[in-house]
Amino acid sequence: MNTKDIFVSVQEVARQREYCRLASELLSRRFDHTPKAYVHTYGCQGNVSDSERMKGMLHEMGFSFCEQPEQADLVLFNTCAVREHAEARVFGNVGALKPIKEAKNHNMIIVLCGCMMQQEHIAEKIRRSYSYVNLVFGTFAVHRFPELLYRHLRENKRIFDVKEEDGKIAEGFPVWRDRSFKAWLPIMYGCNNFCSYCIVPYVRGRERSRLPDQILAEAKELIANGAKEITLLGQNVNSYGKTPDCGLNFSGLIRQINALDGDFIIRFMTSHPKDCSVELLQTMASCEKVERHLHLPVQCGSDRVLREMNRGYTADDYLRLCKKAYELMPDLAITSDIIVGFPGETREDFDKTLDLVRRVRFSSLFTFIYSPRKGTRAAAMPDPIDAKVKGEWFRELCFVQEEIAAEHSKALVGKTFRALIESENDGVLTGRTSQNLCIGVPGDQSLVGTFAYVTVTNAGNWTLSGKLADE
Ligand code: SF4
Structure with a gap:
């Protein structure tokens, strides 16, 4: 192209x-x-x-x-x-x-x-x-x-x-954002991976990246207009910069955004494990504006199912990546997506997913029961497992993850974090920590859109509560 x-x-x-x-x-x-x-x-x-x-x-x-x-x-x-x-x-x-x-x-x-x-x-x-x-x-x-x-x-x-064509990138249109302090910044569109269950490559076209100059110009404008959090977006941000050849990869782009002046934080999504490099993890660890959160969708813990999904990595590859990430950033939160009940998945396959979940100890998980999408390869695969069984597996997985999340949360009580305050309701502020955890603290509306230090006083499974702390 x-x-x-x-x-x-x-x-x-x-x-x-x-x-x-x-x-x-x-x-x-x-x-x-x-x-x-x-x-x-x-x-x-x-x-x-x-x-x-x-x-x-x-x-x-x-x-x-x-x-x-x-x-x-x-x-x-x-x-x-x-x-x-x-x-x-x-x-x-x-x-x-x-x-x-x-x-x-x-x-x-x-x-x-x-x-x-x-x-x-x-x-x-x-x-x-x-x-x-x-x-x-x-x-x-x-x-x-x-x-x-x-x-x-x-x-x-x-x-x-609605005709099918090659997806293109259009620069130069105005953007209307409802909130100025949190901004989505697309860096690429489309996907080349063709995971067998996914409709995205068919409806969003092949992978294509915005040029670094355009992204950096938009980032600077966002910061000048008060953005405190910039989330870099793409279906597979880890392969940024290949089409067209942008002269730098995703790590290089992060480093350039990190070097921009201003008090702001950087997040990104979504990362594909097959393209998540050690260089990227090192970049995250060394760039002070990049938050300690990595969303890395694993989808399944069984190598056989991962092959059927066309994911391009094994459970061991994934575990090695997480180990390296925790070594470089001990305070990192890893979150993931998991599909339960992929066509032909057996109890043995599902047990491997549970095992992986227990070993990685995700801070949270987005879990889904497999949903066939017309036109994808998986939609034509035989799917003998009963919907009721899939439902049971789904609940079992949620239960295992809830226990892990509760343990993570309990360990945070007494600790102080810097959080971006996102909203206020009835005198309670909701903030988000570097690890992308939500915390509620009593406080004044005027703090919305600013960074504040918060100390965790109480930990539930899903949310933390606390109080404002001195810096
Ligand atoms: S799951 Fe993600 S990586 Fe796979 S085809 Fe869909 S968008 Fe691409």
């Missing part, structure tokens, strides 16, 4: 921004007030970041934002395709818009986009059964949103743009 195929041209971005202007003219004729948009995001932080870019476009078209679909002139759902459950929720919520549109606002524009819409069978279902949806586009068309909305407004017809 050469650079021309990866990046949307400057001219095309300018053309789309001109569509923002044209759309705002049509919108001012259609509405006698400042139009309001309600944007709801399903799924991962990558989607949240895409929504922030689409909100930037909407803002440029003259929209303000509201909290309820009932108040909105435009409703946008940015959807997720990772699990069947998430898809069912989207259909339910789209269905709920129909009476709102009929009863309250006939002019309401309903927009569906994101990973789910990039799948042909879903877009077809919307076309056939949800006639009140006005605009549908997939992940590859995000940068064309202004043009698509303009066409809908001008031609007054339904617009679908």
Whole structure:
């Protein structure tokens, strides 16, 4: 892939921004007030970041934002395709818009986009059964949103743009962030790994990285605007910089961001164990702004299942990586994702997962029961295990992890941490420590968005509580 195929041209971005202007003219004729948009995001932080870019476009078209679909002139759902459950929720919520549109606002524009819409069978279902949806586009068309909305407004017809194409990177659009002190910063898009259960490579395209200069410029702007936490985003951040050849890898990028002036912290997600290098762990250990948290999805502890999943590492490889990480950063928290009940998984395989969980001693786990995704290799694999059995394994895994998490939490009582205070509710602040642990402390709203020192006084399984401490 050469650079021309990866990046949307400057001219095309300018053309789309001109569509923002044209759309705002049509919108001012259609509405006698400042139009309001309600944007709801399903799924991962990558989607949240895409929504922030689409909100930037909407803002440029003259929209303000509201909290309820009932108040909105435009409703946008940015959807997720990772699990069947998430898809069912989207259909339910789209269905709920129909009476709102009929009863309250006939002019309401309903927009569906994101990973789910990039799948042909879903877009077809919307076309056939949800006639009140006005605009549908997939992940590859995000940068064309202004043009698509303009066409809908001008031609007054339904617009679908879900064709499969090479995913591109579009620089130069405004970004609308709801919070200034925590920021998602995408560094790459797509994935080349084709894990056998995962739909992402099909709906988000091949791996492609943003250029370091663009990322650094955005990071500097975020810091200047008050960002205290920057989370670098990508499906597999560990392979940053390969396409196009950026002249530096993920560790190099972290070091450059770490060197920027300002009191801020760096997080990143998601790391693939197969590409997680010792260099990266050393970089984490040596960069003072990188937090002590590594999310490293293992998915399973059985080598046989890992092979079937096409993950590219063994349980031993993973354990070695964790051992090295703990050696370099004794205070590191490792978290992970685990899929229970992959097609053909046996009790013996599952026991290996439990064993791995006990050995790594994750600080927390995101556990999922396997959900088949149409079009993936795993969806065609025989799956003899009963759903009831999978449910039992799932509960067993949660129980084992809860015990480990409780032990971790208890060991923290009496310790003091620096935490970023994220919110306040009824006089209780919620902060997040370097290890990404949530802690509640009594305190004043004015501390939200700042760093504070907190001492743990009480430890539950999921959260810690404490008090503000002197520095
Ligand atoms: S690394 Fe695997 S699980 Fe992650 S996005 Fe790529 S294909 Fe999906």
